Amino acid sequence: MTSFRRRLLPISLAALLAGGVFAGATLAPAFAASPPGETAGSATGSYLAGRYAQHQDDWTAAARFTAQALAADPDDQALLRRTFLLRLGEGRVDDAIGYAGRLLGEQGEPQMALTLLAADALAKGRLDEADGYAARLPADGLGRFITPLTRAWLATSRGKTDEALAALEPLAAVQGFGALYNLHAALILDLAGRSEDAAARYVKVTDTEAPLRVVQIVGNFMMRTGKKDEARKLYETFQANNPDGLLVEPALDAMAKAPSDARPVPDARSGLAEALFDLGSALHHENADEPALLFGRIALHLRDDLALAHLLIGDIAASRGHHEEALTAYRRLAKDPLLGWTARMREADSLARMERNDDAVAVLKALSAERPERTDAVTRLGDIYRYAKRYDEAISAYTTALDRIGAPQERHWPLLYARAMSYEKTKQWPLAEADLQTALKLRPDEASLLNFLGYSWIDRGEHLDKARAMVERAVELRPRDGYIVDSLGWALYKLGDFEGAVTKLERAVELKPGDPTINDHLGDAYWRAGRRxxxxxxxxxxxxNADEDTDKSAIQAKLDEGLADRKAAAK
Structure with missing residues (x-):
């Protein structure tokens, strides 16, 4: 079994997960279509079918076939462990709890099973049982993170605040986990009514750029403790750093109302859910999606209304190409006051990736109409039209977005770039050129802009010296981008430096060996250099390698007759 190590987490968390039973598990459409009652012909057949489903990225089918294999050989601990993880991953938590109980006593009792059982016992108010499971959690591996958080929140459930803080203390010693330690210490102190101590901890997690959930929690604390001005400053700072987001608008709206006593984390059960979500979110951001999903599932078992955990599940499903599952998660959040807009935007993305463009367009049009001052939905609408080669509609959408912006700022250069591409495709070069020049004033060292305008001028035989300088600068900025290196080679070709063009275009082909345009350009340069x-x-x-945008007849004509003799290669 291969390791499901991704790339190194800041605190080497991915390394601790390497070699797990979920390792290499990718799951699949092939078996998903099988009738629910279908069984494999043998335990071996079910096992092989489950493994195949894993490698085809179908969690549901893999879990079903593995469970069938386990039913035929119930003492196989490897099958039991795998079935447990697959059932938990697909969200069948009650089934997973049953398997987890059977795993206890296995050598090196699995941490994820103990975590689920402790969480379930806490959810059901069986605190002695929960403590028993937590006591068996290891102090190494993932236990460095899970164990302090679990024990701290179990102590909190009994009102033992100092004991909870002591249990949490080992987390403070883990490099890179200071913010998580301080956040949960603050939450525990806050629940105990020790507001001054909690405030001191909350300050430590907002002294740098804080994520949304931290802003939401700390802002709520400030509102509840009479620090309305500080809360406003925190929200507005977040909004300034995320100018296109709607994420704190509900909190800003609440500023005009009386502060609420409602807490984002109202009890120990919610606190443990928060902790597991935090771990899952960190793993997802480091592309370790399998364990991230497991933590997300346990967090939702503790607290099904944890909106960010549903968003996490949707994002993991979407990243794995499971867009139907992603849609289910996103649509659950459609009316959420904090995440509704974000979820509906991501719903549109999943619909577009499923090639349900009309459905995606409908979602984005509705969003754009709801908030006529915003640009994100109408910009994404333009992107979908452009990808579908509906360039006139793309131009209309991008123009609407730019009209809403007024005077564009540096961060708006991609919008001008996208509209320029659409103008160019509809043979409206003067308008495309104007957008590119405007964008370059906002972002003068953006390689994509330099390349697009420079290449276009070169291809049109205009401003060749200036265009060459622009493309040379683009190559300096992105030397391993085959398309940009191709532009420089083509500039040299247009200027009559055929040997120099060959050198650059050979490099471009190395970087993008299958691109028909680059191959065509290198062929032209070879011909002019006498290398027929x-x-x-x-x-x-x-x-x-020609695609639908390639002029096949022109290439065939060159194969038949070569290039006409002339001093320069202007076309």
């Missing part, structure tokens, strides 16, 4: 056989080889490659 190599030219025909590149033209043949270009024709073989």
């Amino acid at each position: 056989n190599e030219a025909r080889f590149q033209w043949t490659r270009a024709l073989r």
Whole structure:
């Protein structure tokens, strides 16, 4: 089994997960279509079918076939462990709890099973049982993070604040986990009514750029403790750092009302849910989605109204291409006052990736109409039209977004860039050129802009010296971008430096070996440099790799007749 190590987490969390039973588990459409009652012909068949489903990224089918194999061999601990993790991953938590209980006593009792059982016991008010499971959690591996958080919140459930803080203390010693330690210490102190101590801890998690959930929790604390001005400053700072977001608007709206006594984390059960969500979110941001999903599922078992955990589940499903599952998670949040807009935007993205463009367009049009001052929905609408080659509609959407902006700022350069691409596709070059020049004033060292405008001028035979300088600068900024290196090679070709063009275009082909336009350009350069056989080889490659945007007849004509003799290669 391969490790499901991703890339190194700041505190090497991914390394601690390497080699788990979920390792290498990718799950799949092939078996998903099987009738629910279908069974494999043998335990071996079910096992192999489950493994295949894993590698095809179908969690549901993998779990079903693995469970069938386990039913035939109930003492197989590896199958039991795998079935437990698959059932938990697909959200069948009650089934997973049953399997988790059977795993106890296995050598090196699995941490995830103990975590689920402790969480379930807490949810059901069986505190002695929960403490028993928590006592068996290890202090190494993932236990460095899970164990202090679990024991701290179990102590909190009994009102033992100092004991809870002592249990949490080992987390403070883990490099990179100071913020998580201080956040949960503050939450525990806050629940105990020790507001001054809690405030001191909350300050430590907001002295740097804080994420949304921290802003929401700390802002709520400030409102409840009469620090309305500080709360406003915290929200407005977050809004300034996230100018296109709606995430704190509900909190800002609440400023005009009497402060609420409602807490984002009202009890120990919610506190443990928060802790597990925090771990899952950190793992998801580091692309370790399998364990992130498991933590998210346990968090929701503790607290099904934890909106950010539902968003996490949707994002993990979408990142794995499971867009139907993602849609279920996103639509659950459609009316959420904090995350509704974000969830509906992501719903549109999943619909577009499923090639349900009309449905995605409907969602985005509704969002755009609801908030006519915003630009994100109408911009994404333009993107969908552009990807579908509906360029006139894309231009209309982008123009609406730019009209709403008024005077564009630096962060709006991609919008001008996107509209310029659409103008260029509809043969409205003067308008495309104007957008690119405006964007370059906002972002003068953006390689994509330099390349697009420079390449276009070169291809049109305009401003060749200036265009060459622009493309050379783009190559300096992104030397491993094959398309940009191709632009420089084509500039040299247009300027008559065929040997220099060959050198650059050969490099571009190394970087993007299958691109028909780059192969075609290199063929032209080889021909002008007197390397006729190599030219025909590149033209043949270009024709073989041609896409719908490639002029196949022009390439075939060059293969048949070569390039006409002339001093320069202007076209």
